[in-house]
Amino acid sequence: MRKPCCERQEMNKGAWSKQEDQKLIDYIRRHGEGYWRTLPKAAGLLRCGKSCRLRWINYLRPDLKRGNFAEDEEDLIIKLHALLGNRWSLIAGRLPGRTDNEIKNYWNSHLRRKLIKMGIDPNNHRLNQTLSRPNNDNSQTFGSSIVSPPATKTPANDETAKPHSGDCNQEVSDGGSCLEDEESSMPPLPDLNLDLTMTVPNLPEINGSSTIKLEEQKLHNHHQKKPKLGKDLEVLGSAPILHDLFR
């Protein structure tokens, strides 16, 4: 049996009050991030550690950039989504000041619709079959062989979304690497201009090594305790397609 995260009954839930925010900010200023499990008690908060972490990461962190997404940010998200699927944290790693949650929300509320309007399937970033191919024959059509970026988990394709499974042995990017693997047998992608450069201030130069540096910095910021970026880091470093793109 799995223990619920907030097993104590007296835990607060729902929206955070100003006082709670302040307590969390004060505590983290004094002691730094991390140790989420013990933080709430130490900070005098009636929240579970998970909740504190989320609140800090998504809302209270001082380096957050809040506000509307710039056009180049939109572009970058779309391109990264095409490569990585719903790996929001990885995508967020390339957008300084943006959180995975924010990007995920923005994707679901704006970008998805935008792509649909353009006749592009947001799940696989290909031109909608109905538009591009009136003759939708069957599983042979590219629809089924589409690289489904790992993302869109449905019971049916859930497997491909899981790192361990899938036809693309490399966890990564099931999206990315599959994309590459199947590239030759696939119909051409709509011109998404997969040039992943963006003019955002503070964005470290985008290339293989800086990519890794960025992630390493995250590690460093995270109390020596190595978060589970290992795989993704590896992935980013090794995925040929990304390697090339970020060179």
Add this chain to the structure above:
DNA sequence: AATTGGTTCAACCGCTTCCTA
């Protein structure tokens, strides 16, 4: 002014991954 329907986004939940003993 009230109601309704759509949208947004903060927060929660359940699962996976990683680390350590």
Add this chain to the structure above:
DNA sequence: GTAGGAAGCGGTTGAACCAAT
């Protein structure tokens, strides 16, 4: 090699907000 705990991730939910009627 394995089990347990902690952290992290992505999907989902629901309250708040907004525009249309």
